[in-house]
Amino acid sequence: MTLIDSHCHLDVDDFAADRESVLARCVAGGIGAIVVPGVRRADFETQRTVCASSPLLHAAYGLHPVYLDDHAPGDVDVLRDWLLRERPVAVGEIGLDWFIEDLDRARQQALFEEQLALAKEFDLPVILHVRRSHDAVLATLRRHRLPRGGICHAFAGSLDQAKHYLDLGFLLGFGGAATYERANRLRATLRALPLSALALETDAPDIPPCFVERGGRNSPDFLPRIAALLAEVKGVPIDELADATTRNVAALFRLPVA
Numbered sequence: 001m002t003l004i005d006s007h008c009h010l011d012v013d014d015f016a017a018d019r020e021s022v023l024a025r026c027v028a029g030g031i032g033a034i035v036v037p038g039v040r041r042a043d044f045e046t047q048r049t050v051c052a053s054s055p056l057l058h059a060a061y062g063l064h065p066v067y068l069d070d071h072a073p074g075d076v077d078v079l080r081d082w083l084l085r086e087r088p089v090a091v092g093e094i095g096l097d098w099f100i101e102d103l104d105r106a107r108q109q110a111l112f113e114e115q116l117a118l119a120k121e122f123d124l125p126v127i128l129h130v131r132r133s134h135d136a137v138l139a140t141l142r143r144h145r146l147p148r149g150g151i152c153h154a155f156a157g158s159l160d161q162a163k164h165y166l167d168l169g170f171l172l173g174f175g176g177a178a179t180y181e182r183a184n185r186l187r188a189t190l191r192a193l194p195l196s197a198l199a200l201e202t203d204a205p206d207i208p209p210c211f212v213e214r215g216g217r218n219s220p221d222f223l224p225r226i227a228a229l230l231a232e233v234k235g236v237p238i239d240e241l242a243d244a245t246t247r248n249v250a251a252l253f254r255l256p257v258a
């Protein structure tokens, strides 16, 4: 059984002190690959260095909508250079965040579309950050059809919205949020979706699962436990969930995973 963490910010300082031991626990736990998405230009170098330190790690590069005020006008051009030079597994994470109210929506939209164009130019899938903005994201994706699709990370939309993503060639990322018993709607969505629609993720150090104490750090080596809880929710054997999600994610990002 091999698992893939399709979304983990292992490059951030939260892991500076013990990154190697975290990775060792990932290997011991059967994690065969971890995708590390980018959020802003200033972090790309660190991200590349971290990803070069282990064959488990695969970088994506992108400009995250939440960090809108950190992005300079030339950053999309810099991103383009990185895609050209580094050949990452995806463009991301990118998208629209309508949860944070004072984040300029028009600027987010423009930044999102510029990066979708880059994904198309480099024939890459995308990793999407979407909060309270699924319909706008879906409408945008319909205008910028991406042949390689992508993942809607930390999916929390409706089943109907999930089906629209599937129609556009996207996987839906599930992780810590669905481990909580009170997450009824999200769990119902997880149960209703076919295994071919799913990707597993931790989003570590964020979105701690139910077994991490409040305010604690999430970590990619928790993925086996998260996967076991999600398999239980879905009512399938853990091996089935692992095999399907690993196959889905490896194919999407063209990862060398057995």
Ligand SMILES: [Zn+2]
Binding pocket: 007, 009, 037, 093, 203
């Ligand atoms: Zn993220």
